[in-house]
Amino acid sequence: MAARDRTGPDYASRIARAMALIAARPDDPPGLEDLAAAAAFSPFHFHRVYRAITGETPVETAARARLQEAAIALLKGGEKVALVARRAGYGSQAAFTRAFRAAYGIPPAAYRARGGLGFPVRSDDEEERAMFEVTIRETTPLRLAVIRHEGEYKRIGDAFGRLQAWAAGRGLLGAGTRAVALYHDDPSSVPAAKLRSDAGVTVGPEVKGEGEVRVLEVPGFARVAALRFKGPYAELERAYDWLYRAWLPGSGEEPADAPVMEEYLNDCKALPPSEWLTEILVPLRG
Template identity: 35%
Template sequence: MAQSYEARLMRVLNYVYANLDGDLSLDTLADVAALSRFHFHRVFTGMTGETVAAFTRRVRLFRASAALLQTRDPVDRIACYCGYVNVRSFMRAFQSAYGVTPDAIRNRGVPQPALQLNEHGDYEMYDVKIETREDIHLAVMPHRGAYMEIGEVFEAVMTILMTRGLGPQLGQMIGVYLDDPAAVPESDLRSFAGAQILGDPEITAPLETMEITGGRFAVLTYKGHYSGLAKAYAYLFGEWLPESGEVPRDSPPFEVYLNRPQDTLVDDLITLIYAPLK
């Protein structure tokens, strides 16, 4: 089953090599891989051991190092067709990667080693099951910034819901996470903290309504402090998903919290990570 994912990543690799001066955005590469934009980066990083940005940077700099030896093109022209619009940025990136300037590589005349995808190493194992759920109706508030700081937003959501007398109509506590922390700066991470709403009560500001479309989901059970969730995501998208042959839907992952740090020891916290499947 992992072969289909290997083929997807090889398409990305070949596309990057052929389009170094083109659009290498995550959305474009997700389309090349035929994977959801919400999940592509997690799959790529989980399977290769490096981020898309690190991979494209390596390819660009390797292509530049080869061009320095194989052509007499000026450095600024090489920088341009390797995807760098600013020669100063190229010079800084090149020297950071190789420890010497482009001119030194050209004068030395020694080819650099061929590029290979990194190995991700061994994963910790987690229990993953496939589950079918109906649509989930949520009352949420948005959060921008580090995911580990979303707790304050959950507190606000729960306080508002309880003061409005909606306690009897609350279901599971749910967090929806739109971005991969390995691909987006921490300050720009987008997420929503909320609670499942049973019935049809009126939801007004500052709360918003959100609906998670039902269907099939891969559900990973994680136990422990929230700081360890990154490893669980890496296993789910880098190991379990490719081996299963399942394909993620174009919908973000979300977390269901079965207990709360306010009344639970951190080692006993249980989080379910849901990855929507086709």
């Protein structure tokens, strides 16, 4: 293999090491020297290579992860905003509020009060059942390059980051590339540390797995329940809760023995969380 052909994959694997370092401590992100050393790049060039491969700076990667953790904490817990800010690594509540408002469009206290951005509060039972539109359709087979993630589902973004660096270094990302996750376990019955999921991107028949990346053939399904959610990933758990609690029991449908899938329909790096589109796909029995 020529040196030029090796450069992309080599750069990607080195940047993936830096991304793993950020993912391990998003509330206290490593400094430039540590990140550059992990990626074996000179500090003078690390930032440019990182941005070229990931589409964002290390600071932006860490900030996105910190704010997502904070959004989840605001929705799920009763901790004071000041404590959420400290846990997210912000030196003051004011700094956290500015960062959160810039990303999510409203202050953290208002975000908590309204229950998020993508899931309006309903009181009437009939409105509750009609909270989202669910369609039943078929899906086509997918060939995915995947990285297995073990642990809390909310942290699958770490695996996606490494996978996208791997794919970018090989010129595999394009306008037609789809980002898909598969979730294999029920988070209400399996300990968080043992949850299994796969972060995936679509690839062609010529692509082979290597290292932590494997190729997975996902069959098409004749019938899936599809729910399109618009809003932050932090709120997806509540959309699942509605789907299984309100829609599925009244639909007459039963889920098939196959993983739930999510497809991410736009770029979370280019758009605010209020605009993120995710399709939840639950295979159904025929």
